[in-house]
Amino acid sequence: MEISQKQFQRIRAYYKVLLPELTDEAWQYCCENFSIRQVKKGEHIVREGQICKCVSFVDSGMTYAYRLHEGKEMIIGFFPENTYVSEYSSFLERKPATYFIDALEDTVLIDFNYEQMQQGYNRYKELERFGRLIAEYLFKMLDGRVYSLHSLSAEQRYTQLLDSNPSVFQHVPQYMIASYLGITPEALSRIRKRMAS
Amino acid sequence: MEISQKQFQRIRAYYKVLLPELTDEAWQYCCENFSIRQVKKGEHIVREGQICKCVSFVDSGMTYAYRLHEGKEMIIGFFPENTYVSEYSSFLERKPATYFIDALEDTVLIDFNYEQMQQGYNRYKELERFGRLIAEYLFKMLDGRVYSLHSLSAEQRYTQLLDSNPSVFQHVPQYMIASYLGITPEALSRIRKRMAS
DNA sequence: ATTTATTCTTAACCTGAATCAATAATTGTT
DNA sequence: AACAATTATTGATTCAGGTTAAGAATAAAT
Structure with missing residues (x-):
């Protein structure tokens, strides 16, 4: 091509x-x-x-x-x-x-x-x-x-991703991000809820 | 020198x-x-x-x-x-x-x-x-x-290290190996006990 | 627009590993 | 050999995150 x-x-x-x-x-x-x-x-x-x-x-x-x-x-x-x-x-x-x-x-x-x-x-x-x-x-x-x-908690890994690569969130469903972070979709959902309040 | x-x-x-x-x-x-x-x-x-x-x-x-x-x-x-x-x-x-x-x-x-x-x-x-x-x-x-x-449990990581790099265990105290694996010394001790029996 | 499928959230409960605390086993030192 | 220091084990408790299960919210398809 x-x-x-x-x-x-x-x-x-x-x-x-x-x-x-x-x-x-x-x-x-x-x-x-x-x-x-x-x-x-x-x-x-x-x-x-x-x-x-x-x-x-x-x-x-x-x-x-x-x-x-x-x-x-x-x-x-x-x-x-x-x-x-x-x-x-x-x-x-x-x-x-x-x-x-x-x-x-x-x-x-x-x-x-x-x-x-x-x-x-x-x-x-x-x-x-x-x-x-x-x-x-x-x-x-x-x-x-x-x-x-190795060194960060699930929540820290999530925040780090938000900071370092925010555009991913526009393209990728949340359950895939959870898997990338090494946690379940449910756990990510809870982390987000905890952080929102 | x-x-x-x-x-x-x-x-x-x-x-x-x-x-x-x-x-x-x-x-x-x-x-x-x-x-x-x-x-x-x-x-x-x-x-x-x-x-x-x-x-x-x-x-x-x-x-x-x-x-x-x-x-x-x-x-x-x-x-x-x-x-x-x-x-x-x-x-x-x-x-x-x-x-x-x-x-x-x-x-x-x-x-x-x-x-x-x-x-x-x-x-x-x-x-x-x-x-x-x-x-x-x-x-x-x-x-x-x-x-x-990302993908292995603590026990799997331990076994993998045993297989891939056994010589480390001759030189390094167990609490350091635990830290390398991303767990506490206590957790590693328990994994070893579990595996021995 | 309504149905169907996908994705996300929430809740109740379970589990592996962390933490705290105490003791045992090694290793090193005088 | 006796002591001190380091390392390893064990038990009791706590907690982050997993599992299961159901329902809510979006998105896709007819």
């Missing part, structure tokens, strides 16, 4: 945040190797058990990752517009994904697949660096998540 | 696990820029509030990371011999560390500081790659930790 000039611009802007020194040459390589993917609400983007083949930029829409655990959906995270999403451990190690990634709304993804990225790393020093910066960025995300799950 | 030839060999072996293509030239650069540090039991390696200046290879001994939270030590992780330890978010962003890293036993560290690493990244494509692989490695560690804290 075609990628519009506007989309290219947007992605490039996001690249530049991480990597100001991106050259036209390396960018050209990226442009030639992106591929675009449209996913309907409720469809899988990554399937548990299959190797995750790419890192995807969420151009528009909303995605989330979840794991089936003892019959329940445990929600790992939300990845809105203008973020990168991937089952990164599966992607890195070429092993079956341990969780799903689905579209919560109709979503447009821009994919960069494993082989293309590895080739990019080999050809362009800056892309190698981009790979490092992506990994470092993802590390920092998880670092905050570990802190939150 | 001097680094022995034996120590160099050991570290190189650990580099090669992540990065088989390490050349002699890049390795030479590393050797010239390592510095060695001896830390006594109970001493700080990284202090909360100060910028973490290096990534350290634990050549011998035992280290652990913990955060002071509401008056209590929350133990983030254990880093034994032959692993890398750092307050990596602080290191990456040049901002004050949010937790401590201490020596649990007399420990020998081999430090690679920020400026040296950045310079290495610029000079040697392979070191840039090494930086990426380190970040990816740390990502995978945290990914498992998030899964454990």
